[in-house]
Amino acid sequence: MAVGTMLSIAGTGAGSATEFFGEFRNLCRVESKFRQRPKRISVCTCMDGNNFSHHNCIWRVPSTRNFNFKTRDSYLVMAIGKENVSEDTDDTYDDLFNKFGKVVFRRKDQKPHSEEVDDDAESLSFAVAMAKVASEVKAGDIKVLFVKPLVYWTRFFIIATAFSRPQIDAIGSKIRDLAEKKYGKVPTGDSKPNSWTLLDFGDVVIHIFLPQQRAFYNLEEFYGNATSIELPFENQPPFHS
C-alpha cells in the first residue's frame, strides 16, 4: 500500500495539529523511540509494506535518510504520529508548533526543488541514453522506471531482456563503454554475465534478464507503483518468432 501521504503544511491553524496526529495514529502502526543527538529531533518511519507487519520500527541516528515521499510540490517533511504517544511528547509537539509553525523538522541538507529536478533530469537523460544503447543491441522490452519515491537508494531502474548470454555480455559492455566515455561513470556490478546481470551506476540501476528470469523475479510487479518513463524510440517486443 502506498505510503505517499503528503502534507502541504502551510497556514493551518494550531488547533488542527492534534487532528493530524489522530489521523496519523490510525494510518501507521509505528512505534518509535528517540535516540537522538542533542541537536536534532528525529522521527522514524516504518514503511507499511507487504510483509512488514510483524516488525517494530528501526531506530537510527539519521545521516542520509530520505524522508521525502513525493516531494515534487513541497519540501516540508511530514511528521508521522506514534502509537503510544505520551502526554509529554504531545505537549512538546504543541510547543514546537506554536513556536515554529507547522514545520517540526526540516532537513538541512535538502536541496531546493529546482535543484532536485535538475539532478533528476541529469539522471533521466543518462537513463534514457543507456536505454537507447540497449535498444541498439536489440534488447527486448526495455522499461525505465522512476523509483525515487519508493526507494531511497537509487533514482531510476532500467529493465531489459536479452535473449542469449552473449547478448547480455554485449549490452553490458556497450553500456559500460558509453557510460565511461560520455559520463565518466563506472558501474559496480557483476563482471561475469549471469542470467540476471546488474549494473549499478549510483542513481541508475540497470537490470538485464533472460526471458525466464524476468518472469521469475517479476520486478515490474514489485515496483508496480513506480511511474514508467516514456522512451522516445520503439521497443522491441519481448517475444519474437
Place this chain on the structure above:
Amino acid sequence: MLAAEFSMAAGFASTSSRVGRSLLGCLSNNLSSVLGTSQGIACCNLLLQQQRTFIQMRTVLKVVDNSGAKKVMCIQALKGKKGARLGDTIVASVKEAHPNGKVKKGKVVYGVVVRAAMQRGRCDGSEVKFDDNAVVLVDKQGQPIGTRVFGPVPHELRKKKHVKILTLAGHIA
C-alpha cells in the same frame, strides 16, 4: 518482536575490555559502590549487555526469502578467519524447510547474511545491529534463489555488490 538498534560507539566500550554478562554480574554491585553512581550505572549497563559475536560454524540462521528454507546452519564463513559478519557470504546446510519449496532439507547452499546480531560499524561512525541473524539464499554465482526478501536489510549490501538482494527487499534499513 524484532527491532534494530543503532548506537554510537561508546568511548567507554572501546577503552575498557568487554566482559561476558554472567561472569561479572556479581561484581557490578561492588563496582557501583566503589565508583560514583553514574559511572557505576554505565559499568552495570556494559556488564549486563550480551556480547555478540561473529557468525561461525554451527550458527543457526533464519532464512528471510521465499526460497523454501526456514532455518539453515552455517558450515563455513567464506571470508574472515573469525567468522562472517553482516553482508558476508556463508556456506550453510538447510535444517528446516517448507514442504514444497525450491530447496530441501539437507541441501548445502550459499547465503548472504542480511541481519546480524553483532554490530557493524558504518562509515559515519554509527553502528547497526539487529535482533536476529538472518540470511538470504543465493547460488554460487550470487543470484538469489528466492524472489522476494522479507524484513529490513541494511545498506551494507550495496557496498558488497549484493544490489540484487536490495532490489528484492521491501524495506531497507
